[in-house]
Amino acid sequence: MQGHMMFQPLLISSLIKHAERYHGDTAIISKNTDGTITKTDWTHISENSKRFANALSALGLKESDRVATIAWNNHRHLESWYAISGSGFVCHTINPRLFPEQLVFIINDAQDKVVLFDKTFLPLIKGVKSHTPHVEHFIYLGAYDQNVADAVPNVKFYDVLIAEQSSEFEWPSFDETTASSLCYTSGTTGNPKGALYSHRSTLLHTYAICLPDSLNLSAHDVMLPVVPMFHVNAWGTPYAAAMVGATLVLPGPGLDGASLVELIDEFKVTVALGVPTIWQGLLAAAKQSGSRLESMKRNVVGGSACPPAMMAAFKNSYQCETIHAWGMTETSPLGSANQLKAKHSLLSEDEKFKLRLSQGRPPFGVDLRITDQENGTHVLANDGHTSGNLQIRGHWIIDSYLGKSSSALTSDGWFDTGDIATLDEDGYLTLSDRSKDLIKSGGEWISSVELENIAMGHPDIAMAAVIAATHPKWDERPVVIAIKTPNSQITEQQLLDYYSDKVAKWQIPDKVVFVDAIPLTGTGKMLKRDLREQYGHVLLN
Ligand code: AMP
Numbered sequence: 001m002q003g004h005m006m007f008q009p010l011l012i013s014s015l016i017k018h019a020e021r022y023h024g025d026t027a028i029i030s031k032n033t034d035g036t037i038t039k040t041d042w043t044h045i046s047e048n049s050k051r052f053a054n055a056l057s058a059l060g061l062k063e064s065d066r067v068a069t070i071a072w073n074n075h076r077h078l079e080s081w082y083a084i085s086g087s088g089f090v091c092h093t094i095n096p097r098l099f100p101e102q103l104v105f106i107i108n109d110a111q112d113k114v115v116l117f118d119k120t121f122l123p124l125i126k127g128v129k130s131h132t133p134h135v136e137h138f139i140y141l142g143a144y145d146q147n148v149a150d151a152v153p154n155v156k157f158y159d160v161l162i163a164e165q166s167s168e169f170e171w172p173s174f175d176e177t178t179a180s181s182l183c184y185t186s187g188t189t190g191n192p193k194g195a196l197y198s199h200r201s202t203l204l205h206t207y208a209i210c211l212p213d214s215l216n217l218s219a220h221d222v223m224l225p226v227v228p229m230f231h232v233n234a235w236g237t238p239y240a241a242a243m244v245g246a247t248l249v250l251p252g253p254g255l256d257g258a259s260l261v262e263l264i265d266e267f268k269v270t271v272a273l274g275v276p277t278i279w280q281g282l283l284a285a286a287k288q289s290g291s292r293l294e295s296m297k298r299n300v301v302g303g304s305a306c307p308p309a310m311m312a313a314f315k316n317s318y319q320c321e322t323i324h325a326w327g328m329t330e331t332s333p334l335g336s337a338n339q340l341k342a343k344h345s346l347l348s349e350d351e352k353f354k355l356r357l358s359q360g361r362p363p364f365g366v367d368l369r370i371t372d373q374e375n376g377t378h379v380l381a382n383d384g385h386t387s388g389n390l391q392i393r394g395h396w397i398i399d400s401y402l403g404k405s406s407s408a409l410t411s412d413g414w415f416d417t418g419d420i421a422t423l424d425e426d427g428y429l430t431l432s433d434r435s436k437d438l439i440k441s442g443g444e445w446i447s448s449v450e451l452e453n454i455a456m457g458h459p460d461i462a463m464a465a466v467i468a469a470t471h472p473k474w475d476e477r478p479v480v481i482a483i484k485t486p487n488s489q490i491t492e493q494q495l496l497d498y499y500s501d502k503v504a505k506w507q508i509p510d511k512v513v514f515v516d517a518i519p520l521t522g523t524g525k526m527l528k529r530d531l532r533e534q535y536g537h538v539l540l541n
Helices: 013-023 042-058 075-086 100-110 119-131 146-151 158-163 199-210 233-244 257-267 276-289 308-318 342-346 349-356 448-456 492-498 528-535
Strands: 027-031 037-041 066-070 090-093 114-117 137-140 179-184 194-198 222-225 247-250 271-274 298-301 321-327 334-337 366-371 388-394 415-423 429-434 439-441 444-446 461-471 475-484 511-514
Touching: 013 042, 013 075, 013 199, 013 233, 027 042, 027 075, 027 257, 037 042, 042 075, 042 158, 066 075, 066 100, 066 119, 075 090, 075 158, 075 179, 075 233, 075 247, 100 119, 100 179, 100 194, 114 119, 119 137, 119 146, 137 158, 179 199, 194 199, 199 233, 199 334, 222 233, 222 257, 233 247, 233 271, 247 257, 257 276, 271 276, 276 298, 276 308, 276 461, 298 308, 308 321, 308 349, 308 448, 334 366, 342 349, 366 415, 429 448, 439 461, 444 448, 448 461, 448 475, 448 492, 461 528, 475 528, 492 511
Parallel strands: 027 247, 066 090, 066 114, 090 179, 114 137, 222 247, 222 271, 271 298, 298 321, 439 475, 475 511
Antiparallel strands: 027 037, 179 194, 321 334, 366 388, 388 415, 415 429, 439 444, 461 475
């Protein structure tokens, strides 16, 4: 017997309808590519998304056609997202920081029909245009601009298109498992691969990230997604903000610390989200300007491990609680978030801090396990110290990559993340490394992340990566690649000595190389592969 309750497909259009109906006057703040600020609200975002949906339908697109965006976090990008997915097309967010060849590869792999772009990316569009034969329309996200018209023949202008259209549009209804958006993995190994989300997976993920034990989002919040909309859909924040009726502050291209401090203070941001390298810049800028970041109650750190010194700085200097979260492009992204349980209130502040440094526990809707590194389906104990392959399954986890007929899962239906981790009995996840970043010294594993955290806890170190360098006797030994803070005189020996009471003697790195810059991936992670290529042999001479 079936239940006698209404069935409504879980569609992304329902989010924007809800935001317009119940939170229409809630502000949306957008920093534009030219540095000006647009203040709008959910009513106007919704109306423009319907205008753009009319414009897209006038282009004659068919269901599930891919419409790509190469854009910052701004209001036009937000409107176009709802228009594209809400109409039944696939919103393909492209990371502009990829190499041009990778960009061409993914535009062609996705067979994008339309490409929307911000002014910043005009040179990039000029470069890839002749290599992307499937693209039928380029749309510039702005008002008519003669330079753009000269540079890209037949380009269309977003502001012109929506001005011609009515804000009356009936969002179509369709199967909730229809594809809604597409995001490529950052491609630190091999060619990027497409993760194709559905309306249903997106809606369920949105519910999950809003929960109090996840990111704890509500209509009281002013959210600043520093994480770009092209990096796993800004971790789902543009959807979550519509679901709960929060204000969004969209930072545009200004992701430097000083610009972010200004936005936080001016618009009273309560929660900001980004990768650790962003927070490094923000903390330095706040210190310099003397800002107290008064409105900011929480910041969400993910994408790479949160260094302890960073979490301590937010807590002690700004009374800002850091939520450490873990996820991947293939997991929509939220796989775990760190919030304590009732029983933890009895712990000392030090114990709580230690627990909060872990990547947290899974929300309802996903399940985690760790397995033997040799035999990927043999499940290991959740005892907080046995480490193994981290695997995940759930409502918003990939099952196969775009265009690949083979499953991306283990024989028993789990997705192997490539991360190495422990789980404790409450499900708190602690990542020790990407499997390829672990250092194997004389048959013993050393965590590069732990050694990086120690280096970054030194007041004279701004950023540090630890890599496995080839060693004639031990196979691999850790080497620190570090950037000093301005004016620091720290020596190699002083940094090595700093490790002496923090790790076992055999885990102390063999060498420190001081550099001016560490290469980052398009999503702000340290490109350890490049560092390994450059410095992997420094112990051989
Ligand atoms: P991406 O698909 O680009 O988001 O990369 C996903 C990978 O980033 C994961 O598999 C992890 O290796 C890493 N990652 C994400 N969040 C964290 C975190 N909180 N701590 C450590 N590594 C993380």
